[in-house]
């Protein structure tokens with residue numbers, strides 16, 4: 001049994017990691033400040049974890065949370081491209097200063113390895129698809145910059161201080177516990193909650209933009225593999241499915257899953273958002289080779305499981321299916 005520290009462990013991906021670690025009988029400590037994370041995400045495991053309400057932007061109070069830790073899964077961050085366009089300073093403070101604090105605390109506590117939640121936004125909008133890790137990075141939003149700087153810091157902590165780090169570039173993760181309630185929420189969570197309420201979701205742009213939507217359980221598996229894989233330290237890996245779907249196609253699939261026959265909900269269209277990438281798709285060869293990672297949940301299956309979860313949570317209009 002090892003001790004894992006999950007930063008951002010009350011968030012969408014962090015809480016999925018916490019649940020899986022507990023399933024595997026590991027010891028779990030969680031750091032979260034509930035800015036975007038939620039107590040409800042951990043309600044069923046509250047008495048099985050060592051929870052610390054802390055903000056990663058303050059180093060000294062953070063240090064004790066790293067004592068005796070074997071592995072750090074650093075998920076705490078402020079997501080969202082549009083949020084970072086509106087307020088780049090806060091995204092910078094949390095994602096860059098916060099990550100630097102986490103790296104310093106992990107280094108000083110001599111943890112075995114730190115896995116960093118990086119982002120596909122590092123690639124920017126260059127036309128070549130799929131994206132592979134050797135490509136030049138060219139972020140086009142403040143958010144993309146912040147997540148890339150975190151990677152650079154992680155790499156430097158490996159070369160300069162000998163702290164083992166692995167960076168996982170997530171590609172548009174979706175699944176249960178993703179919060180649909182903020183204007184900054186991930187697109188699939190917004191589509192699902194709107195359709196369940198019988199409302200028209202908004203599509204920014206023409207809906208032809210595409211993403212390598214990845215079910216959260218695949219991301220969780222990748223983190224756990226990244227903790228132990230030999231030869232992974234100091235490296236960056238794409239974690240995705242290797243396929244891409246347009247927003248319109250995703251909307252149609254969800255419409256079929258959620259809206260009863262005979263009813264039709266059309267999306268509303270709004271101008272494309274600043275800093276938005278047109279197409280995103282990963283080459284996952286390196287993760288396969290070095291981590292032994294495979295994407296195990298298809299897009300359609302992931303959507304089914306996600307819709308089922310939202311239905312179980314809300315008294316939605318179409319909850320009976």
Ligand code: UD2
Pocket residue numbers: 079080081118119120121122170171172173184185186187188190191201202203204205209211247272273276277279280
């Ligand atoms: C970026 C990263 C992703 C992750 C995420 C965290 C890329 C390609 N992906 O996701 O890996 O780090 O940031 O926030 O950079 N949209 C709508 N209607 C809505 C909401 C969104 O049409 O109600 C559009 C949005 O304009 C975009 C797409 O859906 O074209 C996906 O948006 P998102 O916010 O779910 O994720 P994205 O791609 O910015």
